[in-house]
Amino acid sequence: MEPESPRRNLPVSSPAPSRHGLRRYFPILDWSRSYNRAVLTSDLVAALIVTIMLIPQSLAYALLAGLPPEMGLYASILPLVAYAIFGTSRALAVGPVAVVSLMTAAAAGNLAAQGTPEYIAAAITLAFLSGLMLMVMGVFRLGFLANFLSHPVIAGFITASGILIATSQLKHIFGVSAGGHNLIDLVHSLVRHLPETNLITLAIGGATIAFLFWVRRGLKPLLSSLGLKPRLADLLAKAGPVAAVFVSILAVWVFGLEARGVAVVGDVPMGLPPLTLPSFSMDLWGQIFVSALLISIIGFVESVSVAQTLAAKKRQRIQPDQELIGLGASNIAAAMSGGYPVTGGFARSVVNFDAGAETPAAGAFTALGIALAALVLTPLLYLLPKAVLAATIIVAVLSLVDFSILKRTWGYNRVDFAAVAVTILLTLAIGVEVGVSAGVLLSIGLFLYRTSKPHVAEVGLVPGTQHFRNITRHEVETSPELLTIRIDESLYFANAHFLQDLIYDRLACDQPIRHVVLMCSAVNEIDTSALESLEAINTRLGEMGIKLHMSEVKGPVMDRLKRSHFLQEMSGEVFLSQYDAHVALTGSPVRDLRGAAE
CATH class of the missing domain: 3.30.750.24 (STAS domain)
Incomplete structure (x- = not known):
């Protein structure tokens, strides 16, 4: 990253605790006072890079959640604008993420079949209820509750979720029908349907995975060695998934691969997000209440940990309680615009930070980019192979898998090791909701156990x-x-x-x-x-x-x-x-x- 000039060292990214009134709930009133042309340029460049990255990701995560692909785009427009108004992190990029998409699929899948209006309504209502919970926790300053989730347990849950997500997408790579809510069911279903593998789909998926892994590690050094400036080389490297999308669509069109059994995305409605309302059925709310609470907690913990890490690099601060309000507003905005639960994503936030985002306005500009794509580009996505979106998900989530946490906790604290191991095993063997519930209970249980026998x-x-x-x-x-x-x-x-x-x-x-x-x-x-x-x-x-x-x-x-x-x-x-x-x-x-x- 280039050295920062004094002009770019903006004031801290959140209001001081002593401030009251509108600035307490609208951080935009703080950072907008320092906005100038140099900051605008930095935000626009970051927004361009994140938009390029977010278009295929949004489609892919909607596929993971079992929802129509356009809902991924819808969840990447108004929620980003809402966070720009209410959020305190200058670099956090809000939108669909892998773990929350998986949890959405698990929650909605308990109520209806994928693709049905009931399933979609459950996902939208899940976003609304989760947003409501986050807003209430923010207003009452309950951000400290996230501290009861121990980092080893969360790391174990995310590792197991990464394995589940990657396994669940293999059906698209092989071009077969398979399903299940846990690793055992998924593997059994995949093995049973392997004889039905579509070799062309497998070739597309395998080649895309190999290409995306190479793009992550090898493309930027190659472009730099050819004499491109670091910023341009970085931009082109981030555009790797878009290149995979473009080439695969072209291949399906030229060779008529849809007629040869290659599953494609199909019709994606063109236009801006529709105005939608969640269901207000108390029956449905009761059925998804626990799921919404778990999504809220996991999403908040993931988001705040990323935001704090990036803020520390620039000696800035975030306000966890205000982050609850920002994320709550984002989820309510998602529910009102045909989306599903969102939170701050690690990968895109790091890209946003590295690209030079200075304020949350970068997120609002990204929303404009996604809206433009929804207005103009969606007809071009008809022939996009689902195997390419699955490959995008697999490459993204494999970075979440970290078994080193088992080794570290085994050497340092056997009680933490047991908690991590139980969380991983329950998530893989039973399902994501049981796994995250066990993680929450284990975190609280560990706290009580340790403090019940003080030194x-x-x-x-x-x-x-x-x-x-x-x-x-x-x-x-x-x-x-x-x-x-x-x-x-x-x-x-x-x-x-x-x-x-x-x-x-x-x-x-x-x-x-x-x-x-x-x-x-x-x-x-x-x-x-x-x-x-x-x-x-x-x-x-x-x-x-x-x-x-x-x-x-x-x-x-x-x-x-x-x-x-x-x-x-x-x-x-x-x-x-x-x-x-x-x-x-x-x-x-x-x-x-x-x-x-x-």
């Missing part, structure tokens, strides 16, 4: 310092009358009894303990259940003639404790530092440590 250490004084460390890891000073427990986690309902049991077990010894100090330097929260446990510990220790103390309690935690009766009933004291507690309770003289090495 708790008995600590002692490091000689010559005022620092306290784990007695099993360091040479420290301790007193037989004093037990100091450092709690390395917030205390809440899931781990409150764990702390009780640990203290009671530790006191079951011959040591003449008279004081127990809870060192709370890592405790950010004490909920009502944990408070009740502390009261129980205080009562039990009092019956044993032992005083309970606390040290290094954080301000917000202390404020909450002061609103209860616990501090008045506690048998001991609250010390500002653990060293103060050690000196007061052991009777050790205060030492001058100004010259001591720490």
